Amino acid sequence: MANARVIDAADAAVALIAAAWNPVAPSGVRRAYPNQRIDLTAESAAELLQGRQVYVFPGSPVTSRPMTRGDLWRTYVLRVLVVERFADAGDPPADWIDERTAFVEQVVFDVLSNPDLKLVGQLTPDPEQDASIDEVVAADLLRDLKVFWSYASVPYVEPTDHSGSHP
Amino acid sequence: MSTGVRLGRDAVFYLNTNSGNFNTPTWTAVPQFSDLNVEAAWDAADANTRESRMKLQAKTLLGAAVSGKLKFDLTDANIATIMAALLSDNVVDVMCLNGPSNTNGAIGYRFEAQVHQANEDQSLGVAIYEDIKFVPYPTANAKQSVKVTAASPVYTAI
Numbered sequence: 001m002a003n004a005r006v007i008d009a010a011d012a013a014v015a016l017i018a019a020a021w022n023p024v025a026p027s028g029v030r031r032a033y034p035n036q037r038i039d040l041t042a043e044s045a046a047e048l049l050q051g052r053q054v055y056v057f058p059g060s061p062v063t064s065r066p067m068t069r070g071d072l073w074r075t076y077v078l079r080v081l082v083v084e085r086f087a088d089a090g091d092p093p094a095d096w097i098d099e100r101t102a103f104v105e106q107v108v109f110d111v112l113s114n115p116d117l118k119l120v121g122q123l124t125p126d127p128e129q130d131a132s133i134d135e136v137v138a139a140d141l142l143r144d145l146k147v148f149w150s151y152a153s154v155p156y157v158e159p160t161d162h163s164g165s166h167p
Numbered sequence: 168m169s170t171g172v173r174l175g176r177d178a179v180f181y182l183n184t185n186s187g188n189f190n191t192p193t194w195t196a197v198p199q200f201s202d203l204n205v206e207a208a209w210d211a212a213d214a215n216t217r218e219s220r221m222k223l224q225a226k227t228l229l230g231a232a233v234s235g236k237l238k239f240d241l242t243d244a245n246i247a248t249i250m251a252a253l254l255s256d257n258v259v260d261v262m263c264l265n266g267p268s269n270t271n272g273a274i275g276y277r278f279e280a281q282v283h284q285a286n287e288d289q290s291l292g293v294a295i296y297e298d299i300k301f302v303p304y305p306t307a308n309a310k311q312s313v314k315v316t317a318a319s320p321v322y323t324a325i
Contacts, residue, residue, distance in 0.1 A: 066176060068238050
């Protein structure tokens with residue numbers, strides 16, 4: 001059975017971010033499901049968070065509404081999490097945080113929300129919904145665990161026929 | 168109590184693609200319409216006399232037109248035909264029914280028309296649709312009401 005369309009979209013987003021970023025291990029970008037319960041503490045963060053990690057999640061909802069008598073208008077949402085731990089002693093300095101907020105904006109958000117983008121097939125950023133960086137930087141994680149945590153949502157739209165097949 | 172309801176989305180707009188053959192049409196559905204609207208309202212003439220204080224009117228002419236929002240796609244031959252008719256005096260043979268042409272009881276109208284309008288909203292957040300209007304045009308062929316009987320359209324001249 002073929003993957004769900006939102007999974008195809010997430011995989012395409014991973015490829016775009018990787019092309020714009022060129023991550024060096026242990027940093028990386030991948031599609032993920034939030035299927036693990038992680039107890040993030042100062043100790044576990046040091047072990048779990050190596051380098052900068054970008055996770056692309058298939059988001060909710062997926063919607064469908066009639067576009068014409070022969071077409072449907074389907075929308076999807078991708079959610080992207082960028083997380084990185086400040087491994088040095090002391091508090092993360094402002095320029096370290098600045099660099100990561102710029103990364104989220106320019107390598108993730110600007111790339112995925114570009115109105116000219118055809119992510120896969122005719123899937124394009126939805127002009128009727130806002131793309132957003134929902135969490136520019138999570139203050140409590142930065143303060144308590146020295147972890148940069150930023151989160152964006154980008155809605156997409158494409159026409160399909162009544163069976164869900166896309167051009 | 169009556170049962171059932173006919174949904175707007177079940178209405179179908181057809182184009183006769185057997186060009187020039189009014190009596191043997193080939194009805195091709197144009198599914199790229201979103202909203203569809205059929206106008207059918209009679210003009211009336213006063214017929215008052217001193218015999219009654221009640222206002223009296225007689226129906227004279229039926230104003231009929233079909234309008235709708237058509238998704239723009241010039242790769243589709245039927246849409247190209249309709250858009251070409253906008254910019255010319257071309258006549259297109261159209262039928263609009265409130266159900267598929269093989270559903271008994273569906274009714275509507277059929278006439279040869281010119282395309283009088285194709286307004287286009289080009290706002291940033293929209294998909295482009297043509298706001299189309301088909302108006303009956305004088306030809307040698309009858310303008311007709313339609314009722315689907317035995318799974319086929321049956322035409323009655325108006």
